[in-house]
Amino acid sequence: MTDPNEPLRPVDEQDLFFQLFEFAPDALLVFDERGNVRQANARTEEAFGYARSEMIGRPVETLVTGRLSPFRRAELPGVGIRKDGTEFPIDIALSPVETKNGQVMVAALRNSREHRHADELAAQVSRSATLLKEVHHRVKNNLQIISSLLHLRSLQDANPAVTRVLQECQARVRSIALIHEKLYRSPVYGKLNFADYIGDFVAELIRTYQVSAEKIKVKTHLEPIPLGMDTVLPCALILHELVSNVFLHAFPDGEFGEVNIELGTDQGRFVLTVRDNGVGMSDLRQASSSLGLTLVRDLVTQLRGQLEVEVSGGTRVRVTFSEIDQSK
């Protein structure tokens, strides 16, 4: 380790300039007034396919065509000629340099096709980011239109059961929107941390159903698990149905209770568990025919997963699943 109190050692300038020349990202050629190559760096060997010893003394025109003389500072296009005779477009930056042995010219050479390709790639990435932003915005706007239609429809019906069903549908739409939001913000393209989603989702559902934190305690134990879009959408909708069901039905008449949401792994598969100590599904057969549980069954089938429902001192629903292979 360097001692901070140690005085700074002087820089060996010759060594420094050699290193800068040798490891420059551009091909560098030094040629004299007669047009013979005097020096070349590692990048030039790589770009032209010659060993350095083969280039030194060779007329520069056999490597580069372009208006290389008279000696003056210039930037110009040219063509590089490789050892195998193939040609490639280059951008040439020329700088005359005075040395004690006479004037030399330093030529920095950059493959303009690669350069342009990098520019095109950067422009394409920028266009894709703009497009993604626009699509994300439109998806959320369209989901808002669906939600608004459901809300406007609910205002036309005085039946509270219908209103409740339409409100539940609006909450489902918001769950889907939250997935889009998380995917859009995810640092890994096309994947999101499902544990992170669950945290935000539960907070949103608590607000939606105005769940009192004093009456229903929500406990989570979540392992960070990244999932792709094809897996995370059914998982999120399953979670929505299960947790909504707890908030709406498990603790009637303002009863106190607790709900546990767990996400983890078991023998290489993912396990999502929602457990409550509420009244339980008093009639499992009736519950099986409800839309919520029907959706859960369909979504678990879509995931190629397993569903276990246990009613004893509350309800425990366990879903075991794997990541869906998007290529199949």
Next chain:
Amino acid sequence: MPGETVLIVEDELIIARDMMMRLKNLGCEVIGIAESGQQALQVMESARPDLVLMDIGLKGGIDGVEVAEEIRRRWEVPVVYVTGSTDETTLMRASATLPYGYVEKPFSNESFCGSVQAALIRREMERSGLD
């Protein structure tokens, strides 16, 4: 809340109608629905609502952030954004206009009504403080 006036700036009329019904339920009066930034500024020339609900991606040449900035600068009327735009650049531009709230689409009744009420209460408090 009853009697407070609101201007909705939103180019999707189904969403605008949804907002209008929720506002009516809160007792607010909707003085108009503007579908573009230009239309919003025209309304502001002749009316002075207590609150403006502003979408960001609007039809026409100017977006909601530019309109909000103009409204703040010229009339000091509070603005709450109601939008699906959540990218960093837009959020930073929007924050610079000192909005009274930011409701993300698709919104729940709680987040929409909560944000509107909070904005109107803050405005009322600021007004009483000034008086």
